[in-house]
Amino acid sequence: MDERQRSDWARSLSNPEAFANEQACFRPVWTVLCLTTDIPNDNDWIRCRLGGSSVFVQRFGTTIRGFENVCRHRFHPIRTKAKGSGLVRCAFHHWVYNQAGEAVGIPQCKKLFGVTPRELGARLEEIEIATCGFLIFGRFCRQITAGTGAARADESLEEYLAEAWPILQAIGQVTIPPHTACSSVRANWKLLYELTLEEYHLFAVHPSTFRMLFSVHPSSFGKAGYLDPDHAHYPRFGRHSAFFYKGQPGDLREMAESCQAGTYRPGGYRILQIFPNLLVNHYRVLQSWYVSITQYVPEAHDRTTVRSWYFPAPFPIDDRSWLHRVVRQITEPWLPFFVGPSLRRITGEDHAVCETMQPIAGLITEAPILGGEEQRIGWFREAYGDALLAVSNP
Numbered sequence: 001m002d003e004r005q006r007s008d009w010a011r012s013l014s015n016p017e018a019f020a021n022e023q024a025c026f027r028p029v030w031t032v033l034c035l036t037t038d039i040p041n042d043n044d045w046i047r048c049r050l051g052g053s054s055v056f057v058q059r060f061g062t063t064i065r066g067f068e069n070v071c072r073h074r075f076h077p078i079r080t081k082a083k084g085s086g087l088v089r090c091a092f093h094h095w096v097y098n099q100a101g102e103a104v105g106i107p108q109c110k111k112l113f114g115v116t117p118r119e120l121g122a123r124l125e126e127i128e129i130a131t132c133g134f135l136i137f138g139r140f141c142r143q144i145t146a147g148t149g150a151a152r153a154d155e156s157l158e159e160y161l162a163e164a165w166p167i168l169q170a171i172g173q174v175t176i177p178p179h180t181a182c183s184s185v186r187a188n189w190k191l192l193y194e195l196t197l198e199e200y201h202l203f204a205v206h207p208s209t210f211r212m213l214f215s216v217h218p219s220s221f222g223k224a225g226y227l228d229p230d231h232a233h234y235p236r237f238g239r240h241s242a243f244f245y246k247g248q249p250g251d252l253r254e255m256a257e258s259c260q261a262g263t264y265r266p267g268g269y270r271i272l273q274i275f276p277n278l279l280v281n282h283y284r285v286l287q288s289w290y291v292s293i294t295q296y297v298p299e300a301h302d303r304t305t306v307r308s309w310y311f312p313a314p315f316p317i318d319d320r321s322w323l324h325r326v327v328r329q330i331t332e333p334w335l336p337f338f339v340g341p342s343l344r345r346i347t348g349e350d351h352a353v354c355e356t357m358q359p360i361a362g363l364i365t366e367a368p369i370l371g372g373e374e375q376r377i378g379w380f381r382e383a384y385g386d387a388l389l390a391v392s393n394p
Contacts, residue, residue: 007365008022008388009190009381009384009385010361010364010365012190012301013188013190013191013301013358013361013362013364014188014301014302014361014362015301015362016300016301018301019188019298019301020052022388023051023052023298024051024052025387025388025390026050026051026052026276026387027050027051027052027053028051028140028141028390029051029139029275029387030130030137030138030139030155030157030160031050031137031139031276031277032135032136032137032277032278032295033046033048033050033055033057033066033129033136033137033138034046034048034057034136035134035135035136035177035178035309036064036131036134036135036136037134037174037175037176037177038057038083038136038177039057039059039064040059040177041059041085042061043059043060043085043086043087044058044059044083044084044085045057045058045059045079045083045085045086045088046058046082046083047069047079047081047082047083048138049297049298049299049305050127050138050139050140051140052298053068053069053140054068054069054070054077054079055068055069055138056069056078056079057129057136058088058099064129064131064136065099065100065101065126065129066126066127066128066129066138067088067097067101067124067127068124068125068126068127068140070124070125071092071093071095071124072095072103072122072124073090073092073093073095073103073122074092074093076090076091076092076093078090078097078124088101088124089105093107094107095107097124100123100126101123101124101125101126102117102118102122102123103117103120103122103123104117104118105117106120106122125140127139127140127141128140128141130156130157131157132157132158132161132165132168132169132172133168133169133170133171133172133173133174134172134173134174135168135172135293137157141153160238160239161238161240161274162237162238162240163235163237163252163253163255163256164237164240164256164272164274164280165256166256166257167255167256167259167272167280168272168274168280169259169260170259170260170262170264170314170315171259171280171282171291171313171314173314174311174314176311178293178309178310178311179309179310179311179336179339179340180307180308180309181307181308181310181340181343181344181347182305182306182307182308183305183306183344183347183351184299184304184305185303185304185305185351185354186302186355186358187302187303187304187351187354187355187357187358188298188301188302188304188354188358188361189277189296189297189304190384191354191357191358191361192296192304192306192351192354193276193277193279193380194377194380195350195353195354196271196273196294196350197241197273197374197376197377197380198373198374198376198377199232199243199373200371200373200374201353205350205353206346206349209342209345209346209349229372229373231245232244232245232247233245233246233247233248233249233251234375234376235247235249235251236376236379238275239275239276239383239386240272240273240274241273241376241379241380242270242271242272242273243270243273243376244268244270245268245269245270246268246269247268247270255270264315265316265317265318266282266284266289266313266315266317269282269283269284270282270283273376273380275380276384276387277295277296277297277298278293278294278295279292279293279294279295279296280292280293280294281294282313285335285338285339286331286335287317287331288312288313288317288331288332288335289312289313289315289317290310290311290312290335290339291311291312291313291314292308292309292310292343293308293309293310294306294307294309294347295308302358302361306347308343308347310336310340310343312332312335
């Protein structure tokens with residue numbers, strides 16, 4: 001990241017205009033919007049944010065479409081609630097749109113506008129939608145440029161996710177809605193996301209909660225309470241990165257291949273960081289395995305909505321111990337009541353750190369001093385700089 005990009009990164013922490021410009025640069029980047037379990041039935045819809053804009057995703061039978069949440073008539077929001085079900089109809093003048101985003105029902109159209117709805121040609125701004133497992137991604141495809149680091153118009157979601165594609169496909173084979181959590185944090189999204197890109201803070205911020213939830217063996221921690229960095233492996237793939245504790249080079253590809261083949265079995269604590277703002281955790285709780293998916297949704301320069309989903313990992317467990325099998329059968333029905341509060345406590349500790357940093361964010365003008373356990377932050381900033389460069393140099 002050059003000096004100008006570093007300045008852009010810092011200014012958007014405290015400057016509303018810089019934040020708005022930053023978010024506009026992410027409009028063409030594939031970003032998670034919601035889950036298929038959020039809109040299970042025909043005409044179900046949910047409101048989301050993408051690149052600083054309000055959008056909504058709606059199911060039409062077996063098809064899922066997405067649109068910017070602005071009526072083309074007088075620019076009233078189509079969706080004014082968080083989620084619901086029904087026609088795509090603006091409450092201001094009852095203009096109705098079809099699943100292609102075309103205005104097909106306009107009261108007194110011929111009398112007031114002199115043409116039929118089809119002749120008027122009004123249509124909603126559509127966003128490109130693609131799914132991976134139960135994750136629904138979207139992007140504004142019309143705003144893709146050809147600059148350095150730009151998202152390509154022909155770049156499929158599968159290409160974008162690279163090795164993460166088969167992993168997320170396998171993780172997302174869930175039909176029952178997962179448990180959810182949502183919180184509003186008074187801090188910039190980048191402060192929150194970068195905290196998840198390093199484990200250096202664990203011994204200071206999570207002295208007991210981390211090892212309690214994730215069942216990390218005490219021998220993994222040094223005398224000061226930190227994870228042994230010699231056991232950490234950091235795969236980098238495309239704009240994304242990962243953390244494999246006790247991992248080795250090639251583990252990410254092996255995991256991807258076994259997920260694609262349907263033979264994957266969980267065996268260690270792992271994190272996938274999907275650019276720009278998605279975190280996927282894979283961890284053991286007692287004798288069971290869980291997945292947590294967390295998204296850091298930018299709302300303002302100093303406010304972020306943190307959305308989380310957690311559920312039992314949908315993988316068979318290789319366990320030859322009868323005792324472990326018995327323990328798992330007894331504990332699994334009760335685990336959500338333990339995992340949920342524990343996750344909220346851990347994330348609450350992270351949020352408190354970032355809310356403490358936010359008031360002095362305007363003073364951040366220099367590059368951080370990154371150690372060995374923080375290299376993923378550097379990679380994230382490179383991808384961030386490329387996204388901004390792509391729009392500023394079309």
